[in-house]
Amino acid sequence: MDVFMPLLQGFDIAMGGWNLLYCLLGVTIGMLVGVLPGLGPTTGTALLLPITFSMDPIPAIIMLSGIYYGSLYGGTVTSVLINTPGEAASVTTCFDGYPMAKQGRAGTALGVAGIGSFIGGTVAIIGLVFIGPPLAELALKFGPPEFFSLMILGLVMVVGLMGKSIIRGTISAIVGLTLSLVGMDPISGALRFTFGELHLMEGFDFVTIAMGLFGISEVLLGLETSMHAQEPPKVGKLLPNKEEWRPTMMAILRGTGLGCLTGLIPGSNSVIPAILSYTLEKKVAKDPSRFGKGAIEGVAGPETANNAYCGAALIPLFTMGIPSSPTIAVLFGAFIMHGLTPGPALFQNNPQFVWAVIASMFIGNFMLLIMNLPMAGMWGKVAMIPPKILYPLIVIISVLGAYSVSGSVWDIWVMIFFGVVGYVMKKIDIPMAPVVLTFVLGKMIESSLLQSLMYFKGDFMGFFARPISGVMLALAIIIFAVGIIASIRNKRGMLADDVEV
């Protein structure tokens, strides 16, 4: 296959110079972010985005993606050891991981989670290696109408799947879109919604909005509850017993499949495959009553699924330029910040970058495996850092990050504003993810819509005259309609919420 040579070159770049160190730094920070309750992958990547300003694109994205997938490994440790999920995707791990720890088998729970995460994450990246280039080639044939329809389909899936109310989700998405329009219109050069404010001429910066919505609002929410750290139990033996290997590996295989499939769906998040996998494992088990009391499959399956999801969710980003979850939206913002446009042209225009980042993920997953298996006990101790120390640090790093966006206190004000807005949105149950997703895509959606309408001479039905865009728009309409019906029947409780933060 012609993917091997570029991949080998990618390994060469990822292992050369400082890149390996940045990968290690990324996955270590990711582990920390995952281990510390109150900090999730979105907050972690958003907070550390400004640190990469002065870096080259390759090490910057290697580090940020390391934080992303590293945090999913980290969340497991606290779920198992102290029954507190470090991030939302590890909630299901508490169900059986903590009972295992109480039985003196914390090491085994962490061991199978580490092995499963490694297998799931690696298989998903192999998927990206093989599916990525042909999918990107296909997407290269897309014109503005196809891209517009694709983005609308992605957004409708986000709105349709997230939160309890489709109205709130759509409002959130449209507010994000309107925020992205502030500043100079790239096509006509007209100034829009600047109200005479010079700082608004360049529009809002993604970093400040993301840090406000995800960083500051999380701190404000966390300040409401006082969390007390508890002493983690001893880790003990890492590998499962001989008779447990077969069910564990089967759970890992099923988790990998589920995670990879869910990762391709925009609007999903890492919690969905974990819950699906837990449910599936319970269904296929000979004795489902073991679940909740320390069943090893209940740890292996979901942990594998959320890491497989994490790798697979990068496929739509790399090939189509569509961010499918809030964390991926932050990565999308990082791509743009470093002068790269995520999407099909990435494989052609920046092959060195793409393959180096992909190769770094193989390396990063391996590093995480080592970090998790023999060093699990150490990470358990890190989880004991109390919020009273953690939160002031997050706040000051956010302030610094916002300031460094353009060296102006204006960005700090913007961040504070969106921090308070995010806090209120969480309180009244308006999902935040659509705001960020539409904000990053806003300008692209507008330009592809306008270009298409110019091409169709103002006839909106032109979108339906082209097969690919027609099918995607029709699908978007169907999903939106189903969402409305589910909303009316009030059956959206089980659907995903703003959980990946």
Next chain:
Amino acid sequence: MKKAGVWAGIITLVYAIIIFQQSLSLDYSTRLGPGPGFFPLWLSGILIVLTLCYIVDSIRHDVVKVSEILPGGQASKNIISTVGGLIIFPIVVPYLGFVVSATILQFIMFVRDFKWYIALGISVAVSIILFLVFQSLLGVTLPVNDFGW
């Protein structure tokens, strides 16, 4: 009018109306096709309709009360002092410089849980470390006072 959703709806509605009104002053179409006012006009129009639906829905079903948004007791004090500290920072930083302003912001947060001298010590130490890391290592130019910090 104790329902939080209704207030959130009204604020969003005002925002949508402002965007709508501003969009009207932009060109809806140009010689080549849709103009800069086209997309925002449609978006804000849809937003107005949706927020009206949201307000009606909140009046009928919303259970979140305005009083529930800010929790009582210590939690409320924590949140107000943090937001207060955050607001003070951008006001004083152009005059006092990063190190002093960051110390004030962190001191406000740390002093809730630590003795004042420990809180001050941590705040000064963290501010100096961050100043050195960002200014020297990461090359970010931070606001400074007359003494250069």
